Amino acid sequence: MSSTPTHSPCPLSNEATDDSTTLACLKTTVQQFVAERDWQQFHSPKNISMALSVEAAELMEIFQWVEPSVSRDIDTMGKRQEVEEELCDVMCYCVAMANELDIDIASSFAAKMQKNRTKYPAEEYRGRFGKDDLGTGK
Numbered sequence: 179m180s181s182t183p184t185h186s187p188c189p190l191s192n193e194a195t196d197d198s199t200t201l202a203c204l205k206t207t208v209q210q211f212v213a214e215r216d217w218q219q220f221h222s223p224k225n226i227s228m229a230l231s232v233e234a235a236e237l238m239e240i241f242q243w244v245e246p247s248v249s250r251d252i253d254t255m256g257k258r259q260e261v262e263e264e265l266c267d268v269m270c271y272c273v274a275m276a277n278e279l280d281i282d283i284a285s286s287f288a289a290k291m292q293k294n295r296t297k298y299p300a301e302e303y304r305g306r307f308g309k310d311d312l313g314t315g316k
C-alpha cells in the first residue's frame with residue numbers, strides 16, 4: 179500500500195444508510211477488511227482495476243438478455259439482492275483503489291462531475307445520450 183489512509187473509526191452496521199454513512203467510513207471499513215486478511219500485498223492498482231472490471235461484468239451479467247424496460251424492475255426480476263451485492267462489490271474495489279492511491283473520492287467526484295457538465299451541457303444533451311444521437315457528426 180502506497181500510503182495508509184487514516185480515517186476516523188466508524189462502526190458500519192447493518193442499520194447504516196446512505197444518509198448516515200460517510201465515504202470515510204466506507205474507506206475505513208474496506209481498509210480494515212483488507213488489513214485483517216493481509217491483502218494489501220495483492221492490492222496493486224493493476225489488480226484492483228481488473229477486479230473492479232470483473233465485478234462490473236458480474237453486475238452486467240444479471241441484466242444480460244433482459245429487455246431494457248424489464249431491467250428497471252429488479253424486484254419483479256427477483257434480482258434485488260444480487261444487484262445490491264454486485265454493486266457493492268464494484269464499490270468495494272472503487273474504495274480499495276482510492277485507499278491504495280490516496281484518492282479523496284468526494285473532491286475527485288466533484289471535479290469529475292464539473293468536467294462532465296462542461297463536456298455534456300444540459301441544454302445540448304437533454305434527452306440525448308451522446309454525439310451519435312445529436313446527428314451533428316461531432
Ligand SMILES: [Mg+2]
Binds near residue numbers: 233236263264267
Ligand atoms: Mg461479485
